[in-house]
Amino acid sequence: MIENISGFVGSAFGYLIPFLLVLTVVIFIHELGHFLVARWAGVRVLVFSIGFGPELLGRTDRHGTRWRIAAIPLGGYVRFLGDANAASGTDHEAIEQMSDRARSETFAAASLPRRAAIVAAGPFANFILAVALFAGIFAFVGRPVTDARIDTVQEGSPAATAGFQPGDIILSINGDAISSFAELQRVVSSNADRALGVTVQRSDGQVQLNVTPERREVEDGFGNKMNIGVLGITRSFEDGDIQRVYAGPVEAVKLGMGETWFVVTRTLDYIGGLFSGRESTDQLSGPIRIAQVSGQAATVGAAALIQLMAVLSVSIGLLNLFPIPMLDGGHLVFYAIEAVRGRPLSERIQEYGMRIGVALVLMLMIVATSNDIAHLWSL
Known part of the structure; x- marks a missing residue:
């Protein structure tokens, strides 16, 4: 009995450590994209968080940004001045009480193109990471x-x-x-x-x-x-x-872009197959399955783990571009509507959209986690 428990704990840690490494790097790069473009756009960043919930480690830099690692490592966020929450909802009451200078540094005060650039920078950073990782494998591992x-x-x-x-x-x-x-x-x-x-x-x-x-x-x-x-x-x-x-530098980048594009097209093809009935939802995976695959990749070698990191980076970047309120793609849809109308949608409509987005994401998580549990049960 003790040996079984010890083996289970050892196996769990064997999966958990590679999973956290892969996920942390991918999330960090995603949020770094938001952060860097926000700084370029003159928007003040209050918090850069890897994970959600209580802070485990943190420090504040000279620009006033709190860099933190939180207890729940399944995501991350960048919080801007004037945000009401981690989902970048606008705190109108707080903004009204700010000085003119502080108000000019809020996300809400940024021009429409700059807001769109800040939002799109996260997924774009994930694609850049994937290309770089794939290129590195083609160049150094072959x-x-x-x-x-x-x-x-x-x-x-x-x-x-x-x-x-x-x-x-x-x-x-x-x-x-x-x-x-x-x-x-x-x-x-x-x-x-x-x-x-x-x-x-x-x-x-x-x-x-x-x-x-x-x-x-x-x-x-x-x-x-x-x-x-x-x-x-x-x-x-x-x-x-x-x-x-082995590929040279230029060829490696081209191959990396091709590999990234293949993951994008294969993912979109699978999603299209879900709607047409050609594909089944049992292929969707959640954090449990990703952790398991991360551990398996780590046993093969560093190259396999890096390749998995690249695939996951593409997947997270692409998922965030889906036109679902709450995700980056949903924000970009709101901005596109704002550009056409000349004014943003009402707060009430955006709030309803966010609720629908949360429901859709939760449904996706439930299906993926159910598949993970069913997979573990079948082992």
């Missing part, structure tokens, strides 16, 4: 590249039905060049139940094949299950088929 050569074709699989043969080298899919087996897997896994036009190289020349990846539940080396598209083929491991490629 990537194993395996020729997209087929070794075996499973009987009765989509590949067999379409006419793929051992020894085929896949050149392109839907007209886009394929340079490695990993790239092939990425395209196929994200196109379940969608017809693909594939060009392959055979000894007798190029052949055009049409195949529809089958949606199948697969399990990774850690027991995590995912619903992805598969063809039913395995790669070739002949001498010379595998090599590690």
